Amino acid sequence: MDLLQSTALAAGLAWASGIRLYGAVFLIGLLARYDVITLPSGLALLQDDWVLWVSGILMVGEFLADKVPAFDSVWDALHTFIRIPAGGLLAWGVFQDSSPGLQLAAGLLGGVITSGTHLTKAGTRALINTSPEPFSNWGASVGEDLSVLGGLYLVWHYPWVFLGLLLLFGLVMIWVLPKLWRVLRRVWQRLRNKPAALPATG
Numbered sequence: 001m002d003l004l005q006s007t008a009l010a011a012g013l014a015w016a017s018g019i020r021l022y023g024a025v026f027l028i029g030l031l032a033r034y035d036v037i038t039l040p041s042g043l044a045l046l047q048d049d050w051v052l053w054v055s056g057i058l059m060v061g062e063f064l065a066d067k068v069p070a071f072d073s074v075w076d077a078l079h080t081f082i083r084i085p086a087g088g089l090l091a092w093g094v095f096q097d098s099s100p101g102l103q104l105a106a107g108l109l110g111g112v113i114t115s116g117t118h119l120t121k122a123g124t125r126a127l128i129n130t131s132p133e134p135f136s137n138w139g140a141s142v143g144e145d146l147s148v149l150g151g152l153y154l155v156w157h158y159p160w161v162f163l164g165l166l167l168l169f170g171l172v173m174i175w176v177l178p179k180l181w182r183v184l185r186r187v188w189q190r191l192r193n194k195p196a197a198l199p200a201t202g
Contacts, residue, residue: 001038005159006095008154008163009040009159010091010106010110012154012166013087013091014087014090014113014117015087015117015169016117016148016152017118018114018115018117019118019147019148020059020148021083021087022062023063024152025059026055026056026059027149027152028046029047029048029052029055032046032047033047033052037156040093041097042093042094042095042096042097043093062075063145066141067138069128069137070129072141073129076118080118084111084114084115087111087114087115088111091106092107094106113166116173116177120176121144123180124140124180125137128140
């Protein structure tokens with residue numbers, strides 16, 4: 001695996017981990033298990049039976065949890081402590097056969113990419129959940145599923161395209177996150193200041 005492909009794989013796994021960690025791990029491991037793709041030695045354990053079973057079960061759980069409005073935000077909050085280190089670890093594993101310095105740099109950058117993706121996803125979904133109808137939530141969730149599949153496809157077949165789109169995503173994320181945070185803060189303040197409904201009198 002050349003440097004371009006390795007860079008795209010490390011960045012792609014880090015990016016996908018912020019959206020669908022378990023799905024990315026299961027899909028990559030399954031494809032490698034059946035020799036559709038070849039993984040670097042540092043990620044060979046993704047093909048292990050235990051890893052495939054556990055990531056597969058968690059993938060189904062994540063798929064269902066992400067379709068339930070409000071609960072998806074609870075799921076995202078809990079996974080702040082799982083997705084970010086896992087994304088860094090996967091990027092680190094891609095460069096296991098490289099120099100220690102390059103491997104550490106990949107892990108650090110992977111963690112940064114996963115953090116940005118996770119925060120953008122979690123913030124956007126929290127904002128969508130302020131709407132009482134469930135359809136926008138379901139649409140966003142299905143869009144995330146498809147984007148992960150499409151992104152991982154580009155990683156293997158068109159790594160330059162993926163890296164270019166990832167750079168564009170990063171620029172948009174830098175612009176969006178502060179605005180998203182301000183909107184969520186205003187929504188939260190309105191909810192806190194909303195007077196409680198008066199009890200009905202007989």
